[in-house]
Amino acid sequence: MSNTIIKTNFNFPGQKSVYKGKVRDVYSLENDRLVMIASDRLSAFDVVMPKGIPYKGQILNQIATKMMGKTSDIVSNWLEATPDPNVAIGKKCEPFKVEMVIRGYMSGHAAREYKAGKRQLCGVALPEGMKENDKFPEPIITPATKAEHGDHDEDISKEDIIKKGIVTEADYKKLEEYTRNLFERGTEIAAKQDLILVDTKYEFGKTPEGEIVLIDEIHTPDSSRYFYKKGYVERQEKGEAQKQLSKEFVRQWLISHGFQGQEGQKVPEMSDEYIESVSERYIELYENITGEKFKKADVSNIEQRIKKNVEDYLHKH
Structure with a gap:
């Protein structure tokens, strides 16, 4: 199994607070800036699954970045840069x-x-x-x-x-x-x-100036x-x-194993083989949606890679 990132605990320069969502962790910095990290967590029926999916965060972050670029003439968006495969940096907005x-x-x-x-x-x-x-x-x-x-x-x-x-x-x-x-x-x-x-x-x-922008x-x-x-x-x-x-194939698998996020239901065990197959499906999604070959990032030490890339970017900008 590849390394995955399911928890983050960074302390970036000028950091003020952290919000941890179902899939993304959002770090608020000084000067109304946000560092959003797309983790490899998998959420279905509003429940976060126990194991991460290799490359999932990278896939989501890179598709979102491409799509923001292709729609910015319709509505401005929050995005400023993606200094790391799993990271987006942009302006803080009131959601x-x-x-x-x-x-x-x-x-x-x-x-x-x-x-x-x-x-x-x-x-x-x-x-x-x-x-x-x-x-x-x-x-x-x-x-x-x-x-x-x-x-x-x-x-x-x-x-x-x-x-x-x-x-x-x-x-x-x-x-x-x-x-x-x-x-x-x-x-x-x-x-x-x-x-x-x-x-x-x-x-x-x-935005603080009152402009409506696309986020997330x-x-x-x-x-x-x-x-x-x-x-x-x-x-x-x-x-x-x-x-x-879509993620529907995961929902259907969970339903077939008696799980729909309801009270008292237990998340079924996902084998390494199943996790690997989900990762492969996400890569297939990426390639089909973007029309480009997916390039796997170096996952030997994801935390260290993210920390270095974000800090280098913040230092220069």
Whole structure:
């Protein structure tokens, strides 16, 4: 097994505080700067799995960096530099407490709710007579409130977001506009790779100057679901499962082993072989999404590598 990074404990120059999320650890520095480290932790059903996935952090960080570059004409983003394969450095923003989830197809959570008989999701009416993985007449936005420290994110309607004062009406209008435009761009990027961008989530923040910017990750297999375009129509017509490029394969494996993150359920043991296969799937995701060969970083001492690369960068900038 390759080395993985599942915990970080850095002390960078000018460091003020650390926030540890499900997958990323965010170090706040002086001058409103953030160092975000994409760990190799794997989270599913809002639960962090006990073992790390080799190269996963590098894959997520590098896809997000590429996608930020390809969408910066639509909305500015927080990113300043990526001095290490697992690290992004950028400007500190005040995050909006909602995730903007947009769905082009009836898949995942939406399909599970639909199967349970619900015909409304986050205040959005769902058409009758749809099958799992059918395309919506047009993409729908189904926001979720961001969970504090490991609780489940919860569906919420646009009306409730505005009524509860989570986001102002003017800001929410901007978030919706950016979300639709980013999804359209993501769909075009995916199509060039013979993929379908099924659904995704975007997170936004506000700079101290009041500008809305894109933060966190974008169009990665952790935040998005992709299908292979080839054979999509045939599979739908035959009622077969779609060929996916996303973390869904891990969720399905967990479900088949009796785990959905519910009270009293125990995370099934993941063998080294299974972990290795997940790592290989993530590399496949990277290569399919970006159209580029994945170059494995040196993982002989990831902590030391990150520390050196970040400190060198901060020293020069």
